[in-house]
Amino acid sequence: MQMIIVFVFKLIFVFIVIVIGSSRTHGELTSLVDGTPLEVTKDILDGLVFIDQRLSTVYPLIRNFKNTISSDPLNITGSWVGSDICNYKGFYCDNPPDNKTAITLASIDFNGFQLTAPSLDGFLDQLPDLALFHANSNFFSGTISPNIAKLPYLYELDISNNLFSGPFPNSILGMNTLSFLDIRFNLFSGSIPPQLFTKDLDILFLNNNNFIQKLAEIVGNSHIFYLTLANNKFYGPIPRSIAKYFSGLSEVLLLNNMLSGCLPYEVGFLTETVVFDAGNNLLTGPIPFSLGCLKKAEVVNFAGNLLYGGVPEVVCAMANLANLSLSDNYFMQVGPICRGLIKKGVLDVRKNCIRGLPGQRSMVECMEFFEKPRYCSYRQTYRYLPCWLPDFGGSPMDQSEPAPAPF
Ligand SMILES: *[C@@H]1O[C@H](CO)[C@@H](O)[C@H](O)[C@H]1NC(C)=O
Numbered sequence: 001m002q003m004i005i006v007f008v009f010k011l012i013f014v015f016i017v018i019v020i021g022s023s024r025t026h027g028e029l030t031s032l033v034d035g036t037p038l039e040v041t042k043d044i045l046d047g048l049v050f051i052d053q054r055l056s057t058v059y060p061l062i063r064n065f066k067n068t069i070s071s072d073p074l075n076i077t078g079s080w081v082g083s084d085i086c087n088y089k090g091f092y093c094d095n096p097p098d099n100k101t102a103i104t105l106a107s108i109d110f111n112g113f114q115l116t117a118p119s120l121d122g123f124l125d126q127l128p129d130l131a132l133f134h135a136n137s138n139f140f141s142g143t144i145s146p147n148i149a150k151l152p153y154l155y156e157l158d159i160s161n162n163l164f165s166g167p168f169p170n171s172i173l174g175m176n177t178l179s180f181l182d183i184r185f186n187l188f189s190g191s192i193p194p195q196l197f198t199k200d201l202d203i204l205f206l207n208n209n210n211f212i213q214k215l216a217e218i219v220g221n222s223h224i225f226y227l228t229l230a231n232n233k234f235y236g237p238i239p240r241s242i243a244k245y246f247s248g249l250s251e252v253l254l255l256n257n258m259l260s261g262c263l264p265y266e267v268g269f270l271t272e273t274v275v276f277d278a279g280n281n282l283l284t285g286p287i288p289f290s291l292g293c294l295k296k297a298e299v300v301n302f303a304g305n306l307l308y309g310g311v312p313e314v315v316c317a318m319a320n321l322a323n324l325s326l327s328d329n330y331f332m333q334v335g336p337i338c339r340g341l342i343k344k345g346v347l348d349v350r351k352n353c354i355r356g357l358p359g360q361r362s363m364v365e366c367m368e369f370f371e372k373p374r375y376c377s378y379r380q381t382y383r384y385l386p387c388w389l390p391d392f393g394g395s396p397m398d399q400s401e402p403a404p405a406p407f
Helices: 002-024 054-067 146-150 170-174 194-197 242-246 265-269 289-293 336-342 363-371 378-383
Strands: 089-092 103-108 130-135 139-142 154-156 163-165 180-182 188-189 203-205 210-214 226-228 233-236 250-251 258-262 275-277 282-285 299-303 306-313 323-325 328-334
Touching: 054 103, 146 170, 170 194, 188 282, 226 275, 242 265, 265 289, 289 378, 306 363, 328 363
Parallel strands: 103 130, 130 154, 139 163, 154 180, 163 188, 180 203, 188 210, 203 226, 210 233, 233 258, 250 275, 258 282, 275 299, 282 306, 299 323, 306 328
Antiparallel strands: 089 103
16 A cells, blocks of 8 residues: 555656656756856757756766766766766765755766766866765866866865876866865876965865975965875975964875975974875985974884984984884984884884994995085074973973074
8 A cells, every 4th residue: 555655656756857847948948157058959858857957957968978988997877877867876966055945966976987088178167066076086187177166066176096187277276165175196287376275175185296396385374184295396495384384284295205405493383293204305404303392293204315413312202103214314323212212113214324223324325425515504493392391391491592483
């Protein structure tokens, strides 16, 4: 009995849908993005009827996009047929914010679909109600259309691990709703507009592209929660203002770039940092004592740089340290606390210039390095501790060194 009632209701529903659908397929559709009229004929909609006009608007876009897909090893697009767009693989419907009774395409998740297409233009940038677009690990290429700035609800954009190229998509700067941007593992090049860092982003993944830029140019008052810059070609020194825009970050990932110059003592203000990774750059000079103020630091990596001097004991004494990688530099001394860490396997100082330890550089190699004059400005700041540590003193209790202005 119950089944019959349900069946009857379904019949009525389908009937209503057909009536509404067919009454809407006559010429009143406009593009929701730019308001231009769409010529809606049975031809464009393949004679299908949709539960909502918004879905009939996106249908031809999906069909056209499907036609540009040249490889689909998982046969994802096999499910992209008929009028039930909300059940296509990767497509998700919801009520749009401007009309709680309408049904629209609200999010797309193509993660890992391995689709190949030459561009997302005319597709992604024409889906006006889209809130999420996740398409990592596909083979999409081309550039990002300026029209995505017109999508009023998009707040998560993940196009990581694709083949996008060209300059940073500046249209992203015009998106005011965006809070999550992941473009890592692509082929973007050129520089990143500094305005990006003044936007209201929470998450920004830029790593593994070909961005070439002075790190110091990326300044702003951002409160980005998660930012990755690794594996690009950022160069120049780590700016003294580092704490101003990295201070909220739990992971500072600068590895595999071309950063040079001496470490500013202001790294000691990165109080939220759990992972500080600046491995494989061209950083030089000593490690500032202030690094010991990173109370939450668990992983610190400076391996593969040109750092020298003694490894500060106050850094080895950091309470939560689980991995301190300083191999492949030119350090000359380690004190008893650091030696304790070497024994425990926490500190790696292989390939340095520390006499009496195994696995060090040859005398000749070390002498060649130190033959050249090496100099860091603000020398007095290297021993300055901008925090109070019971065994080492430091401010605010002990201001034996003059405190330089933080920024
Ligand atoms: C410590 O960190 C370095 C650099 O990130 C990494 O190569 C190494 O495997 C880590 N060691 C341990 C024991 O986790």
